[in-house]
Amino acid sequence: MAGRARWWRIACACIFASPAQAASLHATSETTLQSSSASGPWGQEISRRRFTQSLFVVPRGDMGAVGFSVVGLARFETDFGVNSALPDSARGGETNPDVAGGAFYVPGLQPSQFELLWLYARLTDFWVDGTECRIGRQPLIDLLGYDALDGTRWVLPLPVPATLEGYVGLKPRDGRWLSLGRYERQGLWWDRQARGGHRDLVEPRPAWVAGGAIAASGPSWLRAQVLFRHAAELGGTTIDDPLTRETLATLSDSRVAEQRGAALLGARSASVGSVTVDGVYDFFAQKAERLRVLIESRDLPGRHRAGVLAERIEPTFAADSIWNWFSQKSRTATELFAVIRLPRDTTVEPHAGMTLEDGDGTEVGWDSRLYTQTPIAGGRLDLQAWARGIREISSWTIDVGAERSLLGDTWDVAVRAHVMRADDNLVGIASSSKLSAGYLLATGFYPVPTTRVGVAWEHDGSDVAGTRFQLLGTLRVDIDP
Amino acid sequence: MRAMGRSLPLWIACLLGAVLALTSAHGDPDASPPGARQSPTPSEEVFPPASVPLNFQHDKHAALSCAFCHSGARTSDRAGDSLRADPSTTCDTCHASDHAGVRNLPSPEPCATCHTGEIDSEMRRVARVIKPPPNLHFSHKVHADRNIACGHCHGQVEKTGTPSRDLLPRMAGCVGCHHGRSATSAPASCDTCHITTASTGQLETVFSTGRLLPPSWMAGAEHVPGFAMNHRQAAAENSQLCANCHDEPMCASCHAGSARPQRIHPGDFLSVHGQAAKLDSPRCVSCHQMQSFCGDCHRRLGVSESGPSGEGRGRFHPPTTVWTTGHAREAQRNLTACVSCHTESDCTGCHASRGNRGGAGISPHGPRFAGNCSAPLRKNPRACLVCHDLRSPELERCR
Helix, strand or coil, rough: CCCHHHHHHEEEEEEECCHCCCCCEEEEEEEEEEEEEEECCCCCCEEEEEEEEEEEEEEEECCCEEEEEEEEEEEEEECCCCCCCHHHHHCCEEEEEEEHCCCCCCCCCEEEEEEEEEEEEEEECCCCCCCCCEEEEEEEECCCCCEEHHHHHHHCCCCEEEEEEEEEEEEEECCCCCCCCHCCCCCCCCCCCCCCCCCCCCCCCCEEEEEEEEEEEECCCCEECCCCEEEEEEECCCEEECCCCEEEEEEECEEEEEEEEEEEEEEECCCEEEEEEEEECCCCCCCEEEEEEEEEEEHHHHHEEEEEEEEEECCCCCCCCCCHHCCCCCEEEEEEEEEEEECCEEEEEEEEEEEEECCCCCCCEEEEEEEEEEECCCCCEEEEEEEEEEECCEEEEEEEEEEEECCCEEEEEEEEEEEEEECCCCCCCCCCCCEEEEEEEEEEEEECCCCCEEEEEEEEEECCEEEEEEEEEEEEEEEEE | CCHHCCCCHHHHHHHHHHHHHCCCCCCCCCCCCCCCCCCCCCCCCCCCCCCCCCCCCCCCHCCCCHHHHHHHHHCCCCCCCCCCCCCCCHHHHCCCCHHHHHHHHHCCHHHHHCCCCCEEEECCCCCCEECCCCCCCCHHHHHCCCCCCCCCCCCCCHHHHCCCHHCCCCCHHCCCCCCCCCCCCCCCHHHCCCCECCCCCCCCCCCCCCCCCCCCCCCHHHHHHHHHHCCHHHHHHHHHHHHCCCCCCHHHHHHHHHCCCCCCCCCCCCHHHHHHHHHHHHHCCCCCCCCHHHHHHHHHHHHHHHHHHHCCCCCCCCCHHHHHHHHHHHHHHHHHHHHHCCCCCHHHHCCCCCCCCCCCCCCCCCHHHHHHHHHHHCCHHHHHHHHCCCCEEEHHHHH
């Protein structure tokens, strides 16, 4: 009887969880106009004249202990700059393969697109506290990375201090925002054999995906996670000769698209620090894709923090791809970092890192960064500086910014400036050294507390790429009845 | 490198030892509330600054119970309730004072015994206690009913002097009970204590005294200056923690934003992004779809092997004489970057098997591939068939 009553509560919540029944509604509209240009090292220039409109709507409410909400995020984007930098003889050539023999055609370049990023319904605490169910197009963020799921995902707390998570649905493979490159379409580019005719895009298809995770919080100092994801290609495919387009082989059965698992084990003390070990294993490619060790102290004298992060990476790709079977060298990146707290709430956060390639060991990269935040009258001064390099390239950058926090006032302002020098080995550049300097001015005005009108002006100059400008206008409106 | 690998456990042990030695060098002040070691000062966003112009000494009143002065604590159900003592029923019972008849005092001098700050001699007024309500849900009654002693949250008040902010609870102390690790533990969801907005259900984070941010000890989520750059692990480990304060547009503003986020790529990042990509392209891929994000610009600007016709073509790689033999090394160290532009057929021209696959038979496989190829062939033969005939000897060996 108790089980039937629970399902009855769930059914009621589903029926009544409509926007019309929502106890509250929150919506955010953001309109952006952006005008900028980017120059290549050989002087070619493209213009961006972008208009972006996004709308985020969340009706939510609760029925007793059961909470419900619907999350929708949609975006329309258009770039009037596409095709604008072409000569008259090639007008429209970036989007039309029939113009100028397809010489300027960029497969996949879309001047305008509408994206339904997320649309899902969420129920919480309908079974016991901590239960959650989502249905619809939703983000999937876990140790395996960022992904999108068209399906349903359930989180159930267990009698022991652990939660169980499971999901099933369709996994879009064209890489919506936050998705990994491993699910991108293949075939944007011409190749040597196909030059003279553009290559068609391999349009992405969704794949069935199912996965599960268990996360345990254990004793106060211990936590653990184990998760596994399996995705399967449903439809068949053909393998075609790239030159003749003749079909060489046909696959009609379902096949593995992804088989990956991840695990995390961590020990943490609020007064001492933490040790975390986690990794991702690709069961299809039979490779440890990532192994990470983080040792961090959180409570050094003066409340300083310090730690070391070591990460070994060997990228893997979608199971359909041939790239999994090319020999690769793993890379191990080691990073030392600290958070140093100075008087007056000033924080300095230096990082220093090094990347080593396995194998012959001749490839060495390094990366060091420094962030500082200093309170100033009514605001904050930021300083970022970094230097990085690999073998034949090195650069250093200093970026200084000041932001005044908006606390009840009707305006905000930000000023940034930077100077940068870099060596580059791009083939064909007469001077391999770049010097760049620029500044950013931004301000926002709140005519009413829920609306911000912002303008940003960015201007930088480089001795290789010349002078660039960017003008950015934003209008953000929060609807909070 | 091998020597370094062998000595790695020793280095880690030394580092851990140093960390433990440093952290054991200081301890809690005796009287401080639990959690004061992690947060030496109480949050101003939760407890806005108060003014308590009193010369009251807690330690001199240690013989009294807390409830003698703060009698409302046992019944208070809201954090904003005033628990101040009524001096006419507390102070006056022991001290030779008469707060009810204060206007009849011949001079205001006796007031200064306990009251500090400016005293209005004519009106017999003292500086008022100003204590803004905390931005918090809290019921003293619920805790008192469970026989939780005052000192459990406020520390050893009887050892302290004048009222001060140091006696206010710290979040690190709260989670000693509100950890949610067992069925009997106190509720651990953020909105148990923190104020939420009615429209979004998320935590209220902007207050007149500042912005509420995660404390330094919480799950690696402290928003230090570089957190925007390094937040991926905290998000991957527990994205629900982020969702208590941030909604989807917050993520989208950078990850799918219409403008370059200055905190991630400040300054003229466009000029040095190639170097960042060479150093750590997997990091780029975590946000950018390389074939579409990079490809669109690279091809239109001619920074590509197959740019638009004319002078923009073929200037990405070194000259062919160098690149034909040198590309393998670059591909082995950063294949992700290669495939952001190239398609399979760019490689199969040489690396596919001879015969009707049209390759030159130059194997790209690693040394241990032959022993591990049967499972992938069974699970998904598509990649194998791009380079090998279905009945080729290589595939037969794999089967």
